[in-house]
Amino acid sequence: AAHGVPQSLADLGRHRLVHYGTGLGRSEPGFEYLSEDGSRALLPMAGALTVNDSESYLAAARAGLGIIQMPRVGVEPLLGSGELVAILPRWQAPPLPIHALYAHRRQLAPRVQLFIRWLAELLETALATESGAAAP
Template identity: 40%
Template structure:
């Protein structure tokens, strides 16, 4: 980090997954590559709440990363609504696996393009550099690290 007054501690990683409902795939076909998403597929993009711009679909294969920049069929700026649109069969979504685990486990959503999964996104806790970190902050950061690593309780089962 450029600001030497801050400390960033990595607490975990999250992976993006691209998926759709079995009904959607039956109707529109299962794409074999990201290029096929340009041809007749309906993409449900997550919109940045700050800018309103669609986050591009990201893919990586054999160490080469690419972004699919296209006009979405539907753009949504709220995570639960984004997932619900995918679960309703309105199109293809790409979001973090921890958000989709129940739908993927039940078969409600099916992962596609798994060979093109992008590299995981790191999650960090950023806090001010002090000579002594308050104990309650230290405990909270350690708890977050345990949760994201799978050693903690609660949300760790979802991630």
């Protein structure tokens, strides 16, 4: 809010990012987006802090500590209420794969098969309108 809603990638220089890292020294400190040619690009950005779980990531954005990039399905209620604001719809991050992990068995239990199918249908519907970046 202090720096206005960015209208271009160049505007991000006035903002801070909440960095998300899965391990020590493994985070890439920048705004991730799809370039004009469809390849993954990273705009280095200063950050307020680095977190390693989605609850802390979202809490940091809600506290106004910086811009986050997470799946829209995870922030839809906060976007709807106006607590968070979607930014730069043209410069979205590349999609991430989703995996269902289960114990290896020769014969996969029918209930596990049904659960995976149900989850795939649910996610396909939810992610069909996915657009990515959110800011406090």
